[in-house]
Amino acid sequence: MTTERAFTPALGRVAPVRFYDAVAALTRERRWRGLVVAHVAPRPGEAIVDVGCGTGSLALLLARVQPAARIVGVDPDPDVLAVARRKADAAGVVVDWRVGMGDALEEVGADVVVSSLVLHQCPPAMKRAILAAMHAALAPGGRLVIADYGRQRTRAMRLAFRVVQLADGRANTQPNADGALPGLIAEAGFGDVREVEVVPTMTGSISVYVARRVGTGAPALGV
Numbered sequence: 001m002t003t004e005r006a007f008t009p010a011l012g013r014v015a016p017v018r019f020y021d022a023v024a025a026l027t028r029e030r031r032w033r034g035l036v037v038a039h040v041a042p043r044p045g046e047a048i049v050d051v052g053c054g055t056g057s058l059a060l061l062l063a064r065v066q067p068a069a070r071i072v073g074v075d076p077d078p079d080v081l082a083v084a085r086r087k088a089d090a091a092g093v094v095v096d097w098r099v100g101m102g103d104a105l106e107e108v109g110a111d112v113v114v115s116s117l118v119l120h121q122c123p124p125a126m127k128r129a130i131l132a133a134m135h136a137a138l139a140p141g142g143r144l145v146i147a148d149y150g151r152q153r154t155r156a157m158r159l160a161f162r163v164v165q166l167a168d169g170r171a172n173t174q175p176n177a178d179g180a181l182p183g184l185i186a187e188a189g190f191g192d193v194r195e196v197e198v199v200p201t202m203t204g205s206i207s208v209y210v211a212r213r214v215g216t217g218a219p220a221l222g223v
């Protein structure tokens, strides 16, 4: 894995990462994180990789719900991982935290890859590269569960999403708002791609997408 390439930090251009959890609370995170966990339905012994894990909230929730799963949290930012480690220690929860970019995942044959609020911050080429790396990291039949800002279907949600666009830039965020993610997930080689939840929040609507690595072939888009 490499940490030499540029990435947008958790709060974009707006604030240091120590404020991230307070800001994330404004996104109805208990609601959508709970939905992500329900769709993952983690089982004992499963290997679950959280890509762009940030301060670790989702990885910790998964570890609490299924302590017999092996959870790996990957993020390029050592500062957010330091927060994640502190939270895990305080909760007495074991997660394997690793510094790394989402487009340089190890091909570990994971059972599940999850990711939340990462792709909207990434340039279009990076969105594609991360999805291809997720596909390669999964075992055949492995599940993908992504929560992120998706198609903003109403005027109210489009207006609310502007605050995210101010923080993270319009070029990277607009494809999400236009509903590009399901197509990008399918382009990366996934099958059974579905938007299974849409959660309106004061920062725009957050969608949960599920998909599956089908067959044994290489992803449609190599990196």
Ligand SMILES: C[S@@+](CC[C@H](N)C(=O)[O-])C[C@H]1O[C@@H](n2cnc3c(N)ncnc32)[C@H](O)[C@@H]1O
Pocket: 007, 008, 009, 010, 011, 024, 051, 052, 053, 054, 055, 056, 057, 058, 074, 075, 076, 077, 080, 100, 101, 102, 103, 115, 116, 117, 118, 121, 122, 126, 130
């Ligand atoms: C908005 S935060 C979301 C954090 C966490 N997943 C959550 O749900 O709270 C986005 C995270 O994505 C990470 N990130 C940004 N670019 C990335 C990339 N190319 N690959 C992997 N992670 C990336 C950032 O460091 C940050 O921690």
